[in-house]
Amino acid sequence: MKNKILSIISLITIFVPITMLFVWKPADPNATTIAIGYCIFIAISFFYSLFLFAKMRLRDTFTKVGLGVNALYLVAVLGLVVIPRFL
Secondary structure, three states: OHHHHHHHHHHHOOOHHHHHHHHOOOOOOOHHHHHHHHHHHHHHHHHHHHHHHHOOOOOOHHHHHHHHHHHHHHHHHHHHHHHHHHO
């Protein structure tokens, strides 16, 4: 039961970054700050899912989906928003 709850938390974290579409506006002076905040949440969610997958050996569908989607989010936010802003 504990493992199922942990893997469901991993799955729920993939829906939080979708709210970035409603909050983030490119013309806002704080747009980079908002994107970095979401990126930090995504990174924490990714490492949580990776911890469940690698260390705790939870190989169920919820954990796999959470790990994959959070990895895609992390690459997308870093590649499209954060890194170009610093170049």
